[in-house]
Amino acid sequence: MTTKKYLTEKKNILITGGAGFIGSHLCDELVKTNNVICVDDFITSNIENINHLLQYPNFIFIKHDITKPINLEEYNELDKFKVKFQGIQEIYHLACPTSPKNFDKFKIKTLQANSIGTINILELAVKYKAKLLFTSSAVVYGPRYKDSPQFEEEYQGWVNFTSPRSCYDEGKRFSESAVITYRDMFNIDTKIIRVFRTYGPRMSLFDGHMLPDFILQALNNRPLIIYGDENFTSNFCYISDIINGLIRMMDSKERGPINLGHYEEYKMLDIANRIKEKIGSQSKVIFEEPLLFMTPLGLPDITLAKQKLGWFPLVGLEEGLDKTIDDIKANQHLLDPLIHKYDEK
DSSP states (O other), X not given: OOOXXXXXXXXXXXXXXXXXXXXXXHHHHHTTTSEEEEEEOOSSOOGGGTGGGTTOTTEEXXXXXXXXXOOGXXXXXXXXXXHHHHOOSEEEEOOOOOOSTTTGGGHXXXXXXXXXXXXHHHHHHHHHTXXXXXXXXXXXXXXXXXXXXXXXXXXXXXXXXXXXXXXXXXXXXXXXXXXXXXXXXXOXXXXXXXXXXXXXXXXXXXXXXXXXXXXXXXXXXXXXXXXXXXXXXXXXXXXXXXXXXXXXXXXXXXXXXXXXXXXXXXXXXXXXXXXXXXXXXXXXXXXEOOOSSSOOOOEEOOHHIIIIIOOXXXXXXXXXXHHHHHHHHHTHHHHGGGGGGGGOO
């Protein structure tokens, strides 16, 4: 078996939303052996997530809103990747605003990202005949059902397309339709992964993502805020497992959709108390009104991921929490001055 040669001796890989939580970890892994072009507009992401990558000669950041067409050949900095001649081999399309606390603020941007943005990136895939992996979401299945809490990929779901959060939920379903339509019409290699709740270092703070907020709140002996009641449950998959699954999917012949997530369910109250115990915090746990974006989701049936990708989540909750706590502790001197944000409604 011969290894495919490229003009730069490395694949050119484009990652949209590359400065986000999942996207930045994906950049970390792929930059080890590839040329990585990270595209982001920082609507809900952070430059700090990729600052450490800017020193690498095979990593280039482009600030761009994917709802506007992009011509990569206009960027002189990409000349060293020989994009005009080698093109792009792979595209990971992750870009979409995700902000539980500011969901209403970004509704139009979310709608545009899930429609115009996805189509613009698909046009790039057609131009370069690149493989494209789209990261969809567990929200395409709709609300969980007590009789069947685990979702298989063949389940068609039930999403209220006129609900206040339809720009995200129905938007992800539209994006999947666009990916499949472009595959059929232009014979490009497209793939769909449905990502369930993920956690780990670099997850946004002060934004309604409860698990990382619990850690910073506990470190400062502030109340741990659960947006819901004592029965709110969720599943959590550590970021390194998700990254491994995305890369396995891109390297496979599978098209999907395939679920990626952890099959175990936890009460948020139990997680909050576990974090308090690990930190030795005297914080109280309080309950506030649920956030529109942060609603209970079903659990993933990961049978297909096991069978088709050889994928299985390896990082248990205890280990994942310890790693996330260590990361937030390491940045605590930067975060503590912002702790007042938990008082803002």
